[in-house]
Amino acid sequence: MRRSRLCVLMAVLAMVTGGFLAGPGTAGAASAALPKHSLIGYLHASFANGSGYVKLADVPDAWDIIDLAFAEPTSPTSGEVQFNRCPAEECAGVESDADFIAAIRAKQAQGKKVLISIGGANGQVQLTTTAARDAFVSSVSAIIDKYGLDGLDVDFEGHSLSLDSGDTDFHKPTTPVVVNLISALQSLKSRYGDKFVLTMAPETFFVQVGHQFYGGSGGGDARTGAYLPVIYALRDALTVLHVQDYNSGPVMGLDEQYHTMGGADFHIAMTDMLKAGFTVADTGQTFPALRDDQIGFGVPATGEAGNGYTPPADVQTALTCLAKGTGCGSYTLRGGPIPGLAGLMTWSINWDHFSGWAFQDAHRPFLDSLS
Template identity: 45%
Template structure:
């Protein structure tokens, strides 16, 4: 979370102060001798300093590829420190921008669709060095190269005219975009596949050999002595393998337009089972079935593929294949039908995931509204927990932090400007819990950097966090690690088996904490997008750093509400980059978690989460974060599409067109900012969530019958009011799990009063059992 904002009156004073300081800074002198030059590819955290074009800057928060020269206004990411007085600043000289041009292909070149287009460029810098060359098609980045010779192989270019350019960045962050060249991509004429042999693995193909596969004709590329076209690995199967373009060149489609049996119609095929987005348990056999037919002939076989790899074939209806031993993760299933003349058709992809399951926490409602409560005043104002709106289901207390920055020993004390005593805070926690709310302690935050570098740190963390949770009676823990708290070290490439010390020992420490609590203990996480979805494109540093943790707690995690704010644009599953604050961004980032996604540099995809585990994190007001606030109408558009499949006509298209009916809810930073902004967040989204159909049978069940109890904190007597038809058992336990009192075994309706004067001060758990149902209420004895 980011604490940047003040109330409107103070904002005016801050703006004036900021303007004067910035004006002074522009004319101040800063020694840039030891400051690194800003790089568009580097990641910077708050407090990092750089030089750029003879001016020194300091990052206010996490940033990447945001040029300081154009992102240093009042609420932008960079703060101006002053002009460089010497050293690295170049003594006040002006940096000369780099040069770049495309050397290949030639302007006006033409290509067939399906072929790889090799693009080469020259790049130089007269007074420094070139740090990166980006390749653009029609203004959009399609690839990059950071070292000479600069080149990129473009596959999948659509038919039509394309303008190609390169954008060159030098060591001081200056950029130059080259002149454009124009190329044309055309669909080749359809050719008859009759007489062209069907591709088979290990078919002994030489350079120039032609085969047909998945409805197209391919020719073996001229790679002397490579053996690739021999098909020794399914990765090189033409048209389907993950590296087929290394071995084969697309020739034409099988259209049957000329030659021998012209006019042949391709078969039809579709996967009928399993259903899209089905989740299977590890070890389960996945039975895949398909319908296939041919209007002017017969179906000779149906081939079943997983992520482009052939699983098996069936030559007679009903077409089916039983897949056993499927690994954890998300998998793309396709079926390819081949008719008696060799024409082929590929089915629509069906996505499945393999996961060890897990069920929704019965203590959480069907739809949840999660809000963070400030244990400090950052300009939004403060509120006592007892006065928090009842619209919230989960209240995250922000934050438990290390006693020293970068430490492992955790501490939490209620702000004495809000609460006169620790006991008053505990009483308010218990009061919210008596209303059925879940009160969690959140760890970290933007200012609470936690470093668990070894086993001793893990033990310190677990011991102190367990103590905090027990002392205040929190219902669970929220993981909100930011900055360098989690980062991937060099050589850490597999999210399933992490080796980075801070990741390994954080998991070790968390395991020890969770071992002290039962299955009803609520576990949530609120990472920033770079740490999760960022792993789709890059796995290293903070990019993807949460993935090992999320994988480890994949089924234990009750809620994952990624922060959809304070972020740059992020790639969706369609490989397009979407910007925060838009409906497309929320839909694309949300679906990625419920579909699973490939991880850069890792052959295994990160598995999909259950729909009930996913919520979206949003700022409660424009002042609550540095960026990412989204108008309520836009959020509703995104939710209607993501949950109900009702498109708003955006650029992102759902893979699961029907939407995700089990999507759990929304999180906000913060309850305080919601109050400050006139309750827009809670007043808008509470009724929206309540208006959605029930998504999970029984998951929103509350104890029947409902009871009323008080006072809480208890005095010498506890009063419990039960409906007349109730027949319940009530047992009171201390924190150690010892049964302290059992109120007469079975109680019937009406007001019941019990003497608790003999109990010592502390936290107690009242178990109320009605048939097979159980509810637990936390009570405090002062």
């Protein structure tokens, strides 16, 4: 479809002035590419907790992808999601919408990506019908357009995704909540085009545990591995998959050994599965490897932020092993090194601020040194 002369002139004006023009069908376009290894963090934008509120303008330049947490559904099955910024009575010092949008533009002008994250621990999203799917696409688009965001982070947890009995082919899923989510994400990607940033932050239970259990096979939990068909269907559109390597039980790796969160070994084994690919339990199928630049992993910024906090030295041991294939301890990489590793995610920027920016100060320079 050809753009009108007015649209062309507006785009030229935006480039000349260094500004950004948002509108329907237009996701944010940064003026510079992301670094080889990105630092990715969630910003508590809709709620307060013990970590305190941080204005978007005050987020340091160390952060490359900023996920605004969270947009949540009006009800679990409505499909309609809303992004309600934290009210002043809950978040002291919260900025106005105008200042918030101005901060988004400033971050984008620096080459940062600002995304809306959907879900979280309290935001159960179950797209059980095509009507819910359509409401999801419409409401997410409205949020992206209002704030001129660069894309979407899918952080479905809890009971948002599960697999119906007999749904054992992740290439061709039949469960409505999975099929409709895939369709919705494909529609959003089509609407916004190549510059649309799509990230996902599943827990290990929904990804790597699929190697040992898939869906309700063997009488297990129908949620195990339920992200696999979504990741597979969106693999060409996916920017980064940064699995939450925290709040996890022990998980069996490709060495058929159980790995426990909180140390370098866990991050190495879990991330290697995404690089090498892995067999999916009871399906006779193999989940294929992702590209290097699509693979990351997530850790808590502090011990207060979540179970599975990993000391900086151990995180960096894991990053070195994964990127360079050295210092891997007793673990042998099945997929080989990941020199183009996408980066490191944390929950959260607020918790890092709470700890005096210890996470970013340790890991931003280290990520740069891996390049």
